[in-house]
Amino acid sequence: MPGRRVVKIKKWVGEKLGWKSPNLHRALLALLIFAVITFILTVDFFPRRLGLEVGKPSPQTINAPRTIEFVDQERTEELRREAARNVEEVYKRDVTAITRVEEKIHGFFNAVRSVKQTYVPEASEETEEAVIQAQTNLLREKIERNFPDSFLRFCLTLFDSELAQLEKRTVEIASQVMAGNITEQALSAKREDLRRIAGQLNLDREEIDVVATVGSSFLEANYSYDAGQTEKLREEAASKVKDYTVRKVKGETIVREGEIVTEEQAKILKALGLLEERIDLGKTIGIIFLVLLALVALGIYLHEFRPDVFASPRLILLLGIILISVILMGKAIASSPLLPSHLIPLAAVAMLTTILFGPKLGVVMVLVVGLLTGQIVRNDLQYLTVAIFSGLFAVYLVHRIRHRSDLARAGIWISLVLALLCFATGLMVEVRLLEVLKDAAWGLVSGVSSAVITAGVLPFFELGFGITTDMRLIELSNPNHPLLRELMMKAPGTYSHSVMVANLAEAAAEAVGANPVLVRVAAYYHDIGKIKRPLFFVENQAGGENPHDHTNPNLSYLIVTAHVKEGVDMARKYKLPEEIIDIIQEHHGTSLVTYFYHRAKDMGGKDEISEGGFRYTGRKPRSKGAVLIMLADSVEAAARTVTNPSPNRLEQLARKIIHTKLDDGQLDESNLTLSDLEKVAKAFAHVLASIHHARLEYPESGVVQLKRRAITRGNPDK
Structure with missing residues (x-):
């Protein structure tokens, strides 16, 4: 058992991860x-040395390979x-x-008066000198x-009237000096x-000294430095300074050959x-990580939808070729100082993907x-806006395109859309109108170039990848195609039948969500093999x-x-x-050729006739289109x-044939x-009712004769 399990695991690994495995x-x-x-x-993120050093001459002229804008933090x-x-x-x-200075001055003179009136016990029996010294100490x-x-x-020797006069003069002079702003630094002055x-007062020298000494002693600063407010205003002033932005337009010269390289140039x-x-x-x-996530998201979408x-x-x-090609083109355009990023052909990607795979994958x-x-x-916002919106417009413009000549018209519309987008976004980032108009002109060029690229590579993708x-x-639906023309000339009945099958199958395809264009065109070609021997098929007789x-019957079957x-x-x-x-290969599947099978049984006598010998050997239909053409082929013949076809009888006929194929x-x-x-x-019945209703007005037509012939001969299911 373990050995068999190992063999099974090896087989599974070989199937899933072998060299020939699609996985x-x-x-x-x-x-x-x-x-x-x-x-x-x-x-671009790998080291690239240009041999430049700040303060030395540049060995070459360097232009900006792309438009750049960045904040110089140091500046x-x-x-x-x-x-x-x-x-x-x-x-x-x-x-x-x-007020404080005046109070202190008043306090000084009040203290002098108070001490003069104070009795000093320690000095009561001493000399006058002792009394004065004691008062001096108390005053201090x-x-x-x-x-x-x-x-x-x-x-202390002054009379009260003299003290009052000096007090008044001292307060007046102090108030006069403090009328201005006095800082700590200016206090001495x-x-x-x-x-x-x-000194200009009309007083004795000693009295002037009292006024000057008391006044200067109690004088204080009334104008102080506000550190908090200063710092706040400085922070506000600094915050109002906008980031110093350096912007260099693609192609603009950064440093010329021989020019001394500056710090600012080095930063750029x-x-x-x-x-x-x-x-x-x-x-x-x-x-x-960004590329990985983008590709994983794309892979998930493909897997699910x-x-x-x-x-x-x-x-x-x-x-992958489409992705890599447009990124390479974008890299080349971004590296050229003369070409703007608007020329990156994202609209071409949208057009190609929509035409080849459908609008959903295009988006x-x-x-x-x-x-x-x-x-x-x-991540230039202007480029992203223009690119994505123009791409979405391109998907819309080509999602129902049917003729290659329509690509020119789509290219014109895309050019106009790109020009408008470039103009609108240019107004938001450019100051000069001339630059905005130049952007719009490049938008026109981009639209035209995208249409040219699409028209040029589309046939190679179609043929090279079988799309x-x-x-x-x-x-291929053109009646002048060699095969259709030959079918029309050599097997006109088959051609007419194919057109009828195309009408039926196309209506059914629209009803079930299949590709109606593919189904119609495939119906035109499904019976081209009858060109070889057209008279062996009843519709051409x-x-x-x-x-x-x-x-x-055996030969007829073959x-x-x-x-x-x-x-x-x-x-x-x-x-x-x-x-x-x-x-073509699947439209009969493994159906039984009923007419020849029963004829062989009638002619075989007692010999056992196997159904397997009278069945088509092709594959059973796998796609919706193949099933619809198989059913339409049988329904049209029947x-x-x-x-006397009526809508009800035709619908019953369609259901009967569908159930027959289902049961088979x-x-x-x-x-x-x-x-x-x-x-x-229902789709078959609707188309058949409209066709046969029209035919009932012409009872003697060739179509009715073919019907009568089919009735008399039976339907061999071709």
């Missing part, structure tokens, strides 16, 4: 696409410090200072100022001013990644490519002899069923799309045998539901 092919392709895109986007901080330094210091005036204690004893003694003013070159001395690890890791693309390494390779690719190419221009677009199908009447293989061979010879070839197992490999088959029956 391995998809994984390797995804890894390759991821590596190439990551390298393109991160190559910004310098400007903010300068703005703060320019703010003057804030001082505040203390309006209570003059009261005034808390270090005045000389001689000064205090003189004050103001005291000298007070002494000078006091570093911002452009031209003076990096080491790998910018942060940006590199960021790009790696486009499993046909996800399952095909060939189509994944095509998407997803616009977002993915916009995100990735945005890294080339450093059938609606435009290719419309071209036009009332003539039926060669099957004289042919062995002749009739051979038209499938011969049709496939002719389709390959004329390089028809694989989708149409598959429908409808020709219905007498012909629909086992298709993904049509019973609900879809009900819609198909």
Whole structure:
């Protein structure tokens, strides 16, 4: 048992991850696409030395490879410090200072009066000198100022009237001096001013000294430095300084050959990644994760909503080529000083993807490519806005395109949209109208170039990757196509029948969500194999002899069923799309050729006739288109045998044939539901009713004759 389990595991690993495994092919392709895109986007982050040094001549002229805008932090901080330094210091005036000074002056003279009137016990029996000294000491204690004893003694000798006069003069002079602003630094000078003013009084020298000494002693600053307010104003001034932004337009000269390289020029070159001395690890890791997430998101979308693309390494390779090509073009455009980023052909990506894969995948690719190419221009908001909106418009303009000539008209509209977008976004970032108009002109060029690129590479993608677009199908529907012309000439009945089948199948395709263009065109070609032997098919006999009447049923079976293989061979010879070839190969599945089977049984006598010997040997239909054409083929042939067709009878006929095919197992490999088959029956009935109603007005027409012939001969199911 363990051995068998190991063998099974090895077999599973071989199937899933072997060299021929689609899973391995998809994984390797995804890894390759991821590596190439990551390298393109991160190559600028690797060290590149230009041989420049600040303060030395530049060996070459260097122009900005792209438009860049960045904040010079050092210059910004310098400007903010300068703005703060320019703010003057804030001082505040203390309006209570003059009051305090006056109170202190009054307090001094009141203390002198108080001490003069105070009795000193210790000195009561001593000399007058002792009394005066005791009063002097007491006065010193009261005034808390270090005045000389001689000064205090003189004050104590003054009469009260003299004290009152000196007190008044001292307060007046102090008030006069303090009328102005006095800082701590200017206090000494103001005291000298007070002494000078006091010296001009009409008083004795000793009295002038009292006024000057008392006044200058109690004088104080009334204008002090406000550190908090000053710092606040300086911070406000610094905060109002905007970031110093350096902007260099693509192609603008940064430094000329022989010019001395400055610090500012070196900063610009570093911002452009031209003076990096080491790998910018942060940006590199960021790009790696961004690319990884973008590709994973794209892969999830394909797995969930486009499993046909996800399952095909060939189509994944095509998407990778589109992605890598536009990123390379974007890199080349961004590196040219003469070309703006608006020329990156994201609109071409939108047009190609929408035409090749449909509008939903077109929108997803616009977002993915916009995100990735945005890294080339450093996420320039103007580019991202123009690119994504123009891409979405391009998806809308081409999602129903049917003719290659329509690409020119779509290109014109895309050009106008791009010009308008460039003009609108240019007004937001450019000051000069001339630059805005130049952007709009580049938008026109970008739209035209995108249409040219799309028209140029689309045929190569169609043929090289086997993709059938609606435009290719419309071209194949032209009656002048060699195969259709030959079918019309050699097998006109089959051609008419194919047109009828196309009408039925197209209506059913619209009802169940299949591609109606593919189904119609495939119906035109589904019976081209009948060109080889047209008279062996009843619709081409036009009332003539039926060669099957004289042919062995086994041989008739081989002749009739051979038209499938011969049709496939002719389709390959004329390089028809694989989708149409598959429908040709599958449109009969393994159905029983009933007419010849029963005829062989009638002629076989007792011999056992196997159904397997009279069945088509092709594949059972797998796609919706193949199933619809199988059903439409049988319904159209049977409808020709219905007498007095009414909508109800035609709908019953359609249901009967669908159930017959279902019971026969012909629909086992298709993904049509019973609900879809009900819609198909109603669509068939509606088309048949409109056709046969018109025919009832012409009872003697050739169509009615063909009906009668089919009734008399039976329906061999071709």
